[in-house]
Amino acid sequence: MTPVEISRGEGPVVLGLPHTGTWLPGDIRTRLNDRGRGLEDTDWHIHDLYAGLLPGVTTVRASFHRYVIDANRDPSGQSLYPGQNTTGLVPLTDFDGKEIWDSPPDAGEIEARRAAFHAPYHAALMAELERVRARHGIAILYDCHSIRSQIPFLFDGTLPDFNIGTNNGTTCAPDIETAVQEICAASEGYSTVVNGRFKGGWTTRHYGRPETGIHAIQMELAQSTYLTAEHAPWSYDSAKAARLRAPLTRILQRLADMAPQLGGSA
Known part of the structure; x- marks a missing residue:
């Protein structure tokens, strides 16, 4: 199994998919407890939800599960949300704060996983962003995520449907954030927040350097928008998904259309 x-x-938009993979190396699977082997914190079916929405889009997808190592965490182990409950580079608990390991990895093993999985994913993502920027003068990274809408360990109440993250406006041009927010807000029946509980993970914050021609924005979707229910067996709801794919298509197409105005040559 390749890690990425x-x-x-050939278009200006790159989709990052760090959390849709479910592959676990055998030695790692056997060290997870029963709860961990349930893989509940997967971004279930997100690669299917976005498939075919934008012609010419590039996708970079991690094939390994985030319990192996989280491709959207700082490789140094520094927390993305100091003072708040979260999960780390190699999660020791799930999103409910429950332990997932019978035998947790030590520092040496975490470093080995970083080199074997995290680093290749980001090397591939950086290479594609550079390739796209060389072609268009700009690259727009749209990082694709989803999460259960109610997780008391991580946040109070019910999460909005569209959670847009730009690290408080620093990872992309203001016009990108505004365009995505406007499309979400105009989508009837869905709720939207910008830089709420989720402000963009390490991927968005690391690559989003508008001054270099690489813009990044994260979309965290509430899983209630496209799953039959937010629990196993995590079934994809085709009717819900078809409805959601309409505004997602508008978002991605708008980003592609904006690229020349943002300094690209396409």
């Missing part, structure tokens, strides 16, 4: 799957397109 790449589909190259």
